[in-house]
Amino acid sequence: MRQVKWTLNDGRTATITVSLQTERTISADGDVATVPCCEIHIVGEVAGVVMGDSADRLASPRRVGTSTVVGRCGGLGIREQQMAEIEAAIAEIKSTPEWIENERRQAEARRESAKYEAHRDRMRRVMGY
Secondary structure (H helix, E strand, O other): EEEEEEOOOOOOEEEEEEEEEEEEEEEEOOOEEEEEEEEEEEEEEOOEEEEEEOOOHHHHHHHHEOOOEEEEEOEEEEEEEHHHHHHHHHHHHHHHHHHHHHHHHHHHHHHHHHHHHHHHHHHHHOOOO
């Protein structure tokens, strides 16, 4: 987990938390189960109030008051320095062994799905559908 903090023009503290979640606790018909997952979680807060759950770079920077905003997290504007730190935190997570293995498994699943669909199409043609 990595946090990027800065002070807004009005003195409040903004925080973007970037973390890798590898397990999730779910309710399975009343039973609580912990299941594996591999997700990047981003949460933006201002003075403890959640502003958004993603950090996106804007297509073109915008001038807001005396600052230039290059990204956003919900209604929170993000300046270049903080956006660079957030992107570095995301890149750091994407270089972990857990994330790399997750990407490999997803690519394999896409290949298997494409093979299955090709086989289904071939069988439809053979059967005359």
